[in-house]
Amino acid sequence: MRCEICGKEAKLKRALVEGVEMLVCQDCSKYGMVLPEKRASPVLKPKKKTLPYSRDVFEEMKQELVPGWGKKIREAREKAGMTREEMGAKVGEKTNTIAKIENEELRPPDATVKKIEKLLGISLFQEVEGGVIKKKEARPLTLGDLIKNEK
Ligand SMILES: [Zn+2]
Numbered sequence: 001m002r003c004e005i006c007g008k009e010a011k012l013k014r015a016l017v018e019g020v021e022m023l024v025c026q027d028c029s030k031y032g033m034v035l036p037e038k039r040a041s042p043v044l045k046p047k048k049k050t051l052p053y054s055r056d057v058f059e060e061m062k063q064e065l066v067p068g069w070g071k072k073i074r075e076a077r078e079k080a081g082m083t084r085e086e087m088g089a090k091v092g093e094k095t096n097t098i099a100k101i102e103n104e105e106l107r108p109p110d111a112t113v114k115k116i117e118k119l120l121g122i123s124l125f126q127e128v129e130g131g132v133i134k135k136k137e138a139r140p141l142t143l144g145d146l147i148k149n150e151k
Helices: 055-060 069-079 084-091 095-102 110-120 130-137 143-150
Strands: 013-017 020-024
Touching: 069 095, 069 110, 084 095, 084 110
Parallel strands: none
Antiparallel strands: 013 020
């Protein structure tokens, strides 16, 4: 019998490597979870391993503002015949904070953005599926990648 990972002729163990049951040698068994000799209860199905998303991907998944959001806010406010002061009072921000937001000097917190959206009837958040789509387009993981990811 040969190890299914390195091909070495050795005494093999059954191990669960990334959800796939394999016969591996002692050395390679560390890449997975060694299974007991007797089949464990069938309830213990191998769990699909969640992809190790990087922190960056999580960052990308935050709500993004549309390009030119400051201008969009200003135009919508002017269209509504509202002064910065009036708008500030309605969304709970100071007049000069509104000015900074309109100049994109200040990225308002999501809660404030939502208030502005509601007040002016505009939408300021972008669809943020970009990060996820990027992930889907990635080439399928090879066993080598999976082993690297284990570390
Ligand atoms: Zn091996």
